[in-house]
Amino acid sequence: MKKKDKKEKQSSTGSAAAAVPGVTPDVYHVAVLPAETIDLLAIKPDGVYVDCTFGGGGHSKLILSQLGPGGRLIAFDQDEDAKRNLPDDPRVVFVPQNFRYIQRFLRLENILAVDGILADLGVSSHQFDEAERGFSTRFNAAMDMRMDQRQQVTAGEVLMTYTEARLHKLFEQYGEVTNSKTLAKTIVNVRNHVSLQTIDGFKEAVRGIVKGNPHKYFAQVFQALRIEVNDELGVLKEMLQQLPKLLKPGGRAAIITFHSLEDRLVKDFFRRGTFDEPVENAFTHDATTNELTLVTRKPVTASEEELRANPRSRSAKLRVAEKIMMV
Ligand SMILES: C[S@@+](CC[C@H](N)C(=O)[O-])C[C@H]1O[C@@H](n2cnc3c(N)ncnc32)[C@H](O)[C@@H]1O
Numbered sequence: 001m002k003k004k005d006k007k008e009k010q011s012s013t014g015s016a017a018a019a020v021p022g023v024t025p026d027v028y029h030v031a032v033l034p035a036e037t038i039d040l041l042a043i044k045p046d047g048v049y050v051d052c053t054f055g056g057g058g059h060s061k062l063i064l065s066q067l068g069p070g071g072r073l074i075a076f077d078q079d080e081d082a083k084r085n086l087p088d089d090p091r092v093v094f095v096p097q098n099f100r101y102i103q104r105f106l107r108l109e110n111i112l113a114v115d116g117i118l119a120d121l122g123v124s125s126h127q128f129d130e131a132e133r134g135f136s137t138r139f140n141a142a143m144d145m146r147m148d149q150r151q152q153v154t155a156g157e158v159l160m161t162y163t164e165a166r167l168h169k170l171f172e173q174y175g176e177v178t179n180s181k182t183l184a185k186t187i188v189n190v191r192n193h194v195s196l197q198t199i200d201g202f203k204e205a206v207r208g209i210v211k212g213n214p215h216k217y218f219a220q221v222f223q224a225l226r227i228e229v230n231d232e233l234g235v236l237k238e239m240l241q242q243l244p245k246l247l248k249p250g251g252r253a254a255i256i257t258f259h260s261l262e263d264r265l266v267k268d269f270f271r272r273g274t275f276d277e278p279v280e281n282a283f284t285h286d287a288t289t290n291e292l293t294l295v296t297r298k299p300v301t302a303s304e305e306e307l308r309a310n311p312r313s314r315s316a317k318l319r320v321a322e323k324i325m326m327v
Pocket of ligand 1: 029030031032052053054055056057058059060076077078079082097098099100120121122123124125147235
């Protein structure tokens with residue numbers, strides 16, 4: 001994977017993207033890879049579908065357009081704000097929860113297995129463009145970055161309380177910040193006399209150690225903090241592990257990622273059906289059998305046309321897997 005693929009380009013989440021065929025332009029969010037995602041989900045008109053990341057509802061609207069009156073859509077979003085985009089449609093149930101609890105909340109709806117599951121990861125353009133949510137380096141606001149406002153830990157809390165070693169690791173692993181060790185040390189040194197709870201306060205406190213283009217530098221730092229605050233890799237892993245049991249035979253899972261850390265998890269899980277290490281001992285029977293088969297061997301990426309219309313689509317990668325039919 002090329003290094004530059006690892007970063008979700010923060011400046012590119014513009015909500016003013018022009019029209020993409022099949023999707024009504026939405027100020028809240030423009031759905032990426034809309035036609036590709038819906039085609040590959042191979043919607044059954046009477047099926048039950050889950051949109052793990054409802055957001056502006058762009059993908060959900062497309063799913064609904066292919067569902068008949070007997071179909072159902074369960075839409076998750078941990079940000080209750082997304083609820084305002086819900087269509088007035090009796091086939092839809094909104095679940096304002098983290099998709100890491102997907103199985104639990106489907107059970108509450110008396111649903112044991114579904115025909116398709118979609119997750120379009122990350123933040124919506126709306127969340128990114130709302131200054132007070134604290135996701136964007138462009139504004140001054142509280143260092144928040146919580147997708148779920150009920151959650152306690154904010155980016156400010158991370159900066160003010162994590163050990164130097166923990167900060168170093170997260171900037172290195174989640175943001176590939178070139179001087180992550182120096183950054184962590186600087187944060188720990190200044191935070192006793194300077195508050196790092198605001199974006200401007202934080203930027204000013206570390207101004208002296210910024211390497212290279214400040215915009216790019218802070219984009220990487222903010223990406224790392226966002227991944228940590230929302231435990232983005234942890235929730236993805238937990239959701240993926242529930243997929244084989246949740247899908248009906250022939251049911252499909254479509255996951256759209258925006259950086260290589262997420263994409264690697266999806267790729268590995270779809271290939272192997274587990275995150276467990278392979279059993280090395282040749283005499284031990286490896287009981288792990290993958291119930292998923294790949295629909296996409298390579299990730300699907302945006303067309304030239306979509307790239308022009310919606311710059312956010314440039315780091316999007318769609319992978320689709322299907323639960324194997326029993327024989
Ligand atoms: C990229 S947007 C999805 C946009 C949507 N596909 C559309 O067409 O408008 C991601 C949305 O998923 C939500 N989200 C991200 N991670 C989540 C999680 N772990 N559980 C529930 N919702 C999540 C965010 O709050 C955000 O609204």
